[in-house]
Amino acid sequence: MTPHRIPALTGAILLTMIPAIAQAYSGPGVGLGAIGVVLGILGSVFLMTVSLIWYPVKRLIRSLRQRPAPPPRDSKA
Amino acid sequence: MIGAIAPIVLLLAAIVAAGELARRLRIVPRFATLAALGRRAGTVLARRGVSDHLKERATRILAGRMMASSLTAGAILALVIAPVVLLLLADGTVPLGVRAAFFDWQARLLILVVSLIYVLARWRIGRRRLQPR
Numbered sequence: 001m002t003p004h005r006i007p008a009l010t011g012a013i014l015l016t017m018i019p020a021i022a023q024a025y026s027g028p029g030v031g032l033g034a035i036g037v038v039l040g041i042l043g044s045v046f047l048m049t050v051s052l053i054w055y056p057v058k059r060l061i062r063s064l065r066q067r068p069a070p071p072p073r074d075s076k077a
Numbered sequence: 078m079i080g081a082i083a084p085i086v087l088l089l090a091a092i093v094a095a096g097e098l099a100r101r102l103r104i105v106p107r108f109a110t111l112a113a114l115g116r117r118a119g120t121v122l123a124r125r126g127v128s129d130h131l132k133e134r135a136t137r138i139l140a141g142r143m144m145a146s147s148l149t150a151g152a153i154l155a156l157v158i159a160p161v162v163l164l165l166l167a168d169g170t171v172p173l174g175v176r177a178a179f180f181d182w183q184a185r186l187l188i189l190v191v192s193l194i195y196v197l198a199r200w201r202i203g204r205r206r207l208q209p210r
Contacts, residue, residue: 033108033154040111040147047118047140055133 084178085187087164092192094160096199104157107150114143 026034099105118139121132168175178184 030154030158033104033150036108036111037147037151037154040115040143040150043115043118044140044144044147047136047143050122051133051136051140055129055136058129 081174081178084174085184087173087175088161088178088184088188089191091160091164092188093195095157096192096196098157098160100199102153102156104150104153107146107153111143111146111150114139114146118143 118136121127121135121139124132164173164175165179167173
């Protein structure tokens, strides 16, 4: 840990000790459900990225590699 | 000591409404569907011997289904917690004493016990209804 992070971490720990009501409680069911929804959205974005970018780019690279090399020019002709 | 019983009854009613909504809207199978879609997507991506063209189509279809399933599950989750959230919001404008009851440990203990009794009774009734006649 770098030295300038220690005061920030200490401040964060001290802030959590202030006895104020955050009113940000969520139960385990709602919390896990929200995490599941967020993971589902992220997963669908990842899958869409894979299908729209990765596979077309892979196909393009493969077609460029498989393209036959042009015949060498005959200088005598 | 428990200050007043009315806020506790209101909170209990909101919690029971949330539980009934969760049952009626079948929230748990939707998350199971979401998990199954994720597993299926992983299987498709890791599968060998399948052309990239087919994988591309399959991942596109699965991405759409997963997005729809996630948004539906999120909307249902918001609907399920709506009674409790609305009650707490209403307590901000009209002081009903619900927030005080929400943060009072004795009131919470009472709510926990009554909610557990309700859940057990509801589960027994649900099982009895499922029995073949």
